[in-house]
Amino acid sequence: MPDCDMDQHNKPETEPFAFADFLALSVHDMKNSLGMLIGALEQTIKEAQVSASPLSPQLGQMEYEAKRLNNNLLQLLCIYKISNRLYPVDIQEHAVRAVLEEIVMQNRPLLDFRGIRLELDCQDDSLWYFDKELLSGALNNALNNSIQHTADQLRVVARVVDGQLELRVEDNGGGYPEALLKGAVAANKGINYYRGSTGLGMYFSALVANLHQNNGQGGSLTVENGGAFGGGCFVLRLP
Amino acid sequence: MAMNLATNLKDAQVLIIDDFEGMCKMLREFIRAAGAQRIDTANNGKDAVTAMTKRKYDIVLCDYNLGEGKNGQQVLEEAKVRELIGYATVWIMITAEKTMDMVMGAAEYEPDDYLLKPINEELLKGRLERLIAKKWALQDVEKAVKRKDFGKAVAKCDELMKLDPTMAQDLLRLKARFLLAKGDYPAVKSLYESLLSVRSISWAKTGLGKVYFLSGEYLKAKDILSEVLEENSSSLETYDWLVKTYQALGDNEQAQALISQALALSPNSGPRHRVLGELANTNGDKDLAENAYRKSIKLAEHSILKTPEAYTGLAQLCTEKGQPQEALKLMADVRKTFNDPVSNLQAAVTEVAAHQKMGNSEQAKATLQEAERQLKGMGAKAGVQENLALANAMLSLGDKDKALALLTQVAKNNHDSAVVLERMDKFFKQADLQEEGKALLQASKDEVIAINNQGVRLAQEGKLEEAIELLRQAVGQLPSNFRIRLNLAGMLLKRLQENGKEDALLYEARKELERANSLRPGDAKCLEYQQLLDRLVAA
DSSP states (O other): OHHHHHHHHTOTTTSOOOHHHHHHHHHHHHHHHHHHHHHHHHHHHHHHHHTTOOOOHHHHHHHHHHHHHHHHHHHHHHHHHHHTTOSOOOOEEEEHHHHHHHHHHHHHHHHHHHTOEEEEEOOTTOEEEEOHHHHHHHHHHHHHHHHHHOSSEEEEEEEEETTEEEEEEEESSSOOOHHHHHHHHHHHTTOOOOSSSOOHHHHHHHHHHHHOEETTEEOEEEEEEETTTTEEEEEEEEO | OOOOHHHHHHTOEEEEEOSOHHHHHHHHHHHHHTTOOEEEEESSHHHHHHHHHHSOOSEEEEESOOSSSOOHHHHHHHHHHTTOSOTTOEEEEEESSOOGGGSOOSOTTOOSEEEESSOOHHHHHHHHHHHHHHHHHTHHHHHHHHTTOHHHHHHHHHHHHHHOGGGHHHHHHHHHHHHHHHTOHHHHHHHHHHHHHHSOOHHHHHHHHHHHHHTTOHHHHHHHHHHHHHTTOOOHHHHHHHHHHHHHTTOHHHHHHHHHHHHHHSTTOHHHHHHHHHHHHHTTOHHHHHHHHHHHHHHTTTOTTOOTHHHHHHHHHHHHTTOHHHHHHHHHHHHHHTOSHHHHHHHHHHHHHHHHHTTOHHHHHHHHHHHHHHHHHHGGGOOHHHHHHHHHHHHHTTOHHHHHHHHHHHHHHTTTOHHHHHHHHHHHHHTTOHHHHHHHHHHHHHHHHHHHHHHHHHHHTTOHHHHHHHHHHHHHHOTTOHHHHHHHHHHHHHHHHHHOOOHHHHHHHHHHHHHHHHHSTTOHHHHHHHHHHHHHHHO
16 A cells, blocks of 8 residues: 555656645535535424424524535536646436426525525426536526525526527626626637636636537627616527 | 336335435435335445345436445446346436446446436436336336347337337447347447438447457448547447447557547556556556556446456566566465456466566466466356466466467367467467468368368258368367357258258257357348357247
8 A cells, every 4th residue: 555655755856746636626625514504504404394483594504515515616626627628528418307307406405594586497308418416516506596586586488499408507696797788798808807806607607518529610608787687687699 | 108107116216326415314305205214224335235235226326426335337237247136127327427437338237327416306306217117117118128139129129119219329339239239230230320321420430440340340440430539429339339340440549649638537446557557558658558457447346347467567567677477466365356267377377477577487388388278167258368378477477388289289279360360370380380370271261161162062962061060170170160159050041941840950049140140240141140040940
């Protein structure tokens, strides 16, 4: 066993331990901890609900923040892997509704806790090609955002428009600020510079859109205000 | 699907495998809340395997990362190989992030699904519901597979696709796998091609590349598999088949570069490190080869699917660089760990070289005799590889006559296989017997062709009985010859057509075709005969 370790330490010149790799490993580790934290929080919330004991609204905030951290770490890890061509992009046909239902399930405890109504609008037999994990990453991020900014309603819509799958996350909050609307467009071009946010989520989602290509057509990301509830809309289109 | 998860879970035996106690506890809570009552946990691969030998589980939730010892994939492989779990068992592999190994291909030992952390109760429930429903829907297909009735399995897939189009993707993959198992390459090709005419799908492209490879169309295989890599959507399977393709094309440098890339993407594969070892050895990078073999052995330590090749490769390198003692130690390991005829033969042949290096010629001779006995014991199961290894050992001990007799037999058994004859030609070159080898190959070829032609002539003259008898004898002498078996089957079919059904002959024809197909899978003529036989049986 010690021999094995020595072996690796003995040749730093051939295998330099890059900071980026170290970061990626740490991110992986932090994700594990966050997974446990989120699980414990959800259980605490559920137990409190069952025993009808009064809940601190801070619990909901804690779960939201933990999820946000988890989403951010996941995005960082993906971006690192994608840029080093280490991410296994796996574009396959999926039943869209099943995938969206799972994403909603992941957010169900938080939605319930905050009393947010969510409707899912998607045909049962809708099939489309995408990388399930990348799409889930982008939509989880959008949902997490909307949960924070909506008043009390959310809508997730999937439909085929002009030969592309259009996925929308709409809320009835105050909508995106002007700077963000511009920022998302910039993110599509691979630039991110808008204020008030690191732009990580938008950058990641635009990257996800871009990785989906079919017959020379690429995916795209837009954010807009309006939609069914007049709030913010996150729109991802996949060819 | 009328189905209630809680009812399904109530009596289900559930096993949770995770090295982290906190995670085990959490998963237990989730699945209990979903309705399960009989839940066991294991904190490492060894305990998990023990638990599965004692109890049949319906659902297994297994973390991929289990610390020291077996990883989740190795636990799954062992459970499948040892049949500790049945087809009905739902196996969910839990991972922290998406890895290359998760890209589903047509691999034999895949879990039913992967689940990415973080997991919550709702997510787990939803996934289980879907997977149980899927198992339910596929049970007829699986029954057919278990009977090796792939024709029926394909038909069932088609039926299900009509019933539930959302399952089409899974079903098409299964269908391709079954057609491949049947050896029906044209049907697999057209299935993939029709999928690809609509959209570029990486698994279908990889599948098509694999079929091209198996049909010997290496350039076509190279083109389409490279395309998948360029599109940045490859699975590890894509790499594996492209590596094989480059090897077949003789471009070992490119093959080595590719297997290194695959290992960068997924560093924990024992078999791929072994391939890297072989390629680096061929390409003259002995240090890299040694390192790769050692890694392969270490990584496969806890795997039920490990093979002796990395050990013998490493042992050869050890002998070469003057450490025959270590080679002998490795081979003692092989005999102890594997202890099957092929492994023992490989060990013996490798030991011959080590003993010789140590100047111990008596021991070398005795070991060679043991190897010969092993080969004889294997009969038709001995492959070209084993025969050549033994011939090589014979030559190294100066037993040229014996070596040439053995090589003649190999040549006759493979008289119409360009791949094998080329390999033998190379072997003779390396052994400095080029001229002698050429003559041997030619004479062997001529002899078998003569027998075959005589059989065909007799049949044409209406002496079908005599022809069949002639070929039966030839099969007895050359049990690994594909062409003779195929022609014998053809004549048996002709006889059946002319004289009507006869059980013994139907059985014999079936057996010959099965053997022929296992010697050379996917041959068009063989397939045609199989279909003809099916029709005769059904008539």
